[in-house]
Amino acid sequence: MKTSRYLNVMTASSRLTAVVFLALAFLLLISPISASETRPGEFNGAIETxxxxxxxxxFLDFREDIAEASAEGRRLLLYFWQRGCPYCNQLVTDNLAHPDIAQTVRAHFDLIAINMWGDREVVRVDGQTFSEKTLAAALxxxxTPTLLFFDESGRIVLRxxxxxxxxxxxxxxxxxxxQxxxxxxxxxxxxxxxRDETLVKSEVEEWFMQPPYRLNRHIGNVSRPLAVFFERAACSQCDILHRQVMREPLTHQLVKRFDNVLLDAAAQTPVITPSGATTTAARWAKELDINYFPTVxxxxxxxxxIVRAAAAFRTFHMQSLFDYVLTGAYRTQPxxxxxxxxxxxxxxxxxxxxxxxxxxxxxxxxGQPVSLEKIQAVTGGVAAAGD
Incomplete structure (x- = not known):
């Protein structure tokens, strides 16, 4: 009887050992395969210019640059760029390569390129010394591109x-x-x-709020950030935003997690702003200094x-701006x-x-789209609750 119990214990122990051995062997077998299957994704769209x-x-002493430009009847234009920036490439190849634009820039401006991650020493108008990258951070x-236009006194008159x-x-x-x-x-x-044109939309995405626009009502609802789209009539870039950027499935998923408002920047549409001020769409656009259409x-x-898209953006960057606010990433990464x-x-x-x-x-x-949940599982983002 004792021998039987001993054999039973040994048999159970052997079985347990065998199971553990097989499990470890299986893990060792699949680990390198799994690692090899997760190939790094491709990165496309970057262009060197x-x-x-x-x-x-x-010599990047802006006091001297402004004086030299002024003596020739021109103004200083600083151009912040970075390597691989496709928007910088578009500025150079589409804008500055156009004969009329190139002639206008060369006749009226001294254009200086500043690498936003560069290390060259820069002397600002007030005499302070920076590197290119610390100047970009200070400003x-x-x-990219970011363009700063200076007047003869060293004041930035347009950005x-x-x-x-x-x-x-x-x-x-x-x-x-x-001037x-x-x-x-x-x-x-x-x-x-x-001034006399009125924004008319034949179709508006379902995620836009209907009037009255009481935008202070979302305050305290921690799950819903706010996106305000300022547009104008006869706006080709507005059409691109709605017909291309906003139609991408991931854009849908992101935008629907916001309260969204579409405003004609020239209209007298009543608005209560997030701060509780009573105004109109036109006055609010002026107060916010909206200088491009569309601006989000x-x-x-x-x-x-937190941030605004006040230029022409492709889909990845527009989605990233929404994700930046939605996940609260701006709190830890300014x-x-x-x-x-x-x-x-x-x-x-x-x-x-x-x-x-x-x-x-x-x-x-x-070759297939990726869901917002999968993306935020990778990037650590936490989506706002409620669609």
Missing amino acids: PHPSWFKES RVQF LDGYYPPADFLKAMEYVYL RENEGSFHNYLMNDR VLFDPDGTE SLQRYLSTRSEQLREAGYDVDIWSYDLPISFE
Whole structure:
């Protein structure tokens, strides 16, 4: 009887040992296979851009640059760029390569390129010394290209955060070289150009709120940030936003987690702002200094503006701006460019392909779209509750 019990114990022990051995062998067998199957995703859309030879070679003392430009009847234009930036490439190849634009820039501006991650020493107008990258940080350069136009006294009279298509870019240069800042803001200059036109949308996405626009009502509802779309009539870039960027499935998933409002920046539509002020769409657009159409202003659930898309953006970057606010990433990463870089690297490490220049498929796996939940599982984002 004792021998039988002993044999039973030994048999059970042997079986347990065998199970453990087989389990360990299985883990050792599958681990390298799993690792090899998770290939890094591709990264597409980055473009290196040689700068035109007529860009000014400077010692980067902006006091001297402004004086030299002024002596020749021109103004200083700083151009912040970074390597691989497709929007910078578009500025150079579409805008500055256009004969009329190139002639206008060369006749009225001294253009100096500043690498937002560069280490060259820069002397600002007030005499303070920076490196290129610390100057970009001090000026809160979040997008490339960023363009700063200076007057003869060293004051920044216009700033463009992001890429402006040729017609919009020409309008901005015209405002500066004609010195219209002495007559009013760039916002007023743009609005006076088409003051009588009214925004008419034949179809509006279902996620936009209907009036009355009481935008302070979402305060305290921690699950819903706010996106305000400012547009104008006859706006080709507005059409691109709605017909291409907003139709991508991932954009749908992100935008639907916001309270969304579409406003005609020229209209007298009544609005109660997130701060509780009673105003109109036109007055609020002026107060916010909206200088590009469409501009999308993103607010956190407390009604604080976090970031705005005030230039022409492709799908990956527009989605990233919404995700930046939705996940609360801005609380721990104030640099939007570092957030974009980290987000892209994390997605690629997980095997997802990233195309920063595609309208249709900015994030994909084996040619198929990827859900918001999978993306945020990789990047650590926490989506706001409730659709």
